Amino acid sequence: MITRLEGKELKRQSRRQLLKLAPVAALGVFAFPKVSDRLVAAGVRFSDWASGALFRSQHLAPTFSNSEVVPFAKFPYNGYDVLDPEVDLEKWTLTVEGDVQHPGEYKLAQIQALPKIIQNTRHICVEGWDVVGSFGGARVSDFLMLVGANTGARFLEVECADDYYESIDMASVLHPQSLLCYEMYRQPLDRGHGAPLRLQMPTKLGYKQAKYLDTIRVSNVLKPGETGYWEDQGYSWFGGL
């Protein structure tokens, strides 16, 4: 739509329209590293909040037939530090703490006595790779029932034999596919994959699925700097899929 107007008038109109765009310049604050560090941290918190809101507690992650599972040799070993923290498998117990009726030490046999779930699910790494594997174990929710945990609490914190640590929102912990995993490919979990016990949750990224479990704690408060090994360095805390 071409119009004809006086040069002064065009300048006035242009200037007025240009000023209306000023709010967009606010995005320029991201160019200052000191400010942007805080802003992107807030952006991740917003994403985590949205992720929690999107999470459907009964919606199952895709499962796969045995023919779609990659061979065991092609399931990557991934650790942040060592692949074998030399857990004494004979003497190993799981310490249960926090908001539970029966805190204490639990043997692997007690976890194995719970209903066993075997599932072929996709393991997705924050780096971008994914692999379909076969996992077996007890539902975390069944174990929490056994120890009389207050499932109305907000978090499950875990500590590991390799000094890795994690914390997970209770809704994801109680998801029917969230396992205390002691088997892969129908064999006892090997040392590289987290023997004797790891978390296996197809609704979470790999870094949330801690290996070499040592202690679990039901809690309502997460201290800054104790939310998770990678989260404390900047990964998303929710880490949900």
Place this chain on the structure above:
Amino acid sequence: MLNEEEHEEKKYAAPQPAPVPIAEAGAAEATVAKLEMVAADPEPPQPVATAEEPALVRAAYEHPLPIRITHWVNAISLFVMVTSGLRIFRAFPSFGAKIPEKVLLDIPKSLTLGGWLGGALQWHFTFMWFFAASGVFYLAYQMTSGHYRTMLFTLRDIPGVWPMARHYFFFGPKPPATGQYNPLQKLAYTSTIAFGVLSLLTGIILFKPAQFSSLAFLFGGFHLTRLWHFAAMCGFLAFIPGHLIMVLLHGWSNFFSMLSGWKREPEYQE
């Protein structure tokens, strides 16, 4: 248009409303578009009544405020999404299996944003909201305002693509300017909408593959979705250099119009 035979038949037929020739119908539609553009124009220029008949400048209010806002929010977001996305890609530069991992591309760190995977993810997870919000707002505005008629590539634009491409790339004669955008521009701009929709849809699936597991089949499953997400970025990367070069070639008034909305002395007639 009606042919001779049909005219003959009409003479003996009962009177009925004259069919509107296609060309006229198109013109009527264009008029509607113009009227709506005037309506969208927040400040229609006031005729300046002076005794001395001052020299008037030809100008067009080409880019309404919502288009300009979303253009710049999108430009910033895309810059962040691409540079942080390349950093994320560095963590696993492949579309195949993890074992054995075949490195497809070694993206130089200097082209990336975030410093490390976690930092890049923070930028990506922050600006994806700006990107999505401005994209949804842009599409809603385009559809409700009718402004899309100036830029949407349609079947009618197909014949005009080759002459324009020949002009740009093979020094052919310049086809006459018929509207705000030539057919090649319309093709490019419309493609970017497709890239945006593709990157947003695949991004949602990559972000929440379990919650949106039923959508992944659209792209051949979760694993291939990552490839489509990358392909959408390649689409943007193919568009941006050409876009910037054309803006440079067309000078300040063309660039400034995306800031002020007004373009001085547009090259097309109306």
